[in-house]
Amino acid sequence: YVPDIVVADICGAGDTPRESVAASLVAPPATENDSVIAMLFTDVRSSTQLWMKCPDGMKKSLRLHNICIRNQLAIHEGYEVKTIGDAFMAAFKTSKLALKCGLAIQNELPDLDWPLS
Secondary structure, three states, X not given: OOOOXXXXXXXXXXXXXXXXXXXXXXXXXXXXXXXXXXXXXXXXXXXXXXXXXOHHHHHHHHHHHHHHHHHHHHHOOOEEEEEEOOEEEEEEOOHHHHHHHHXXXXXXXXXXXXXXX
């Protein structure tokens, strides 16, 4: 199984389905006194069904997935706010860093050594 990632600016691109793997940016408008942060959210599409069909493969896959995301967060100065299951919530100083991180994750995930079962 190779997860997909969809990058969407949810402030302008409409809704991204909950069941798709999503790396979504939220960048509120800044004022002079505000500091702006960008949030990145990820989620593995159809993970509940995958856990039921192939729990051993999903354990290995989740480890690979989490290592990939955490490595990219470190490279792109992201802060892991929390994880729930296979979903990540991360914060960045700028939307550009969040976008670069999401794209780097998207590019790296297909190249990982995913288990076949």
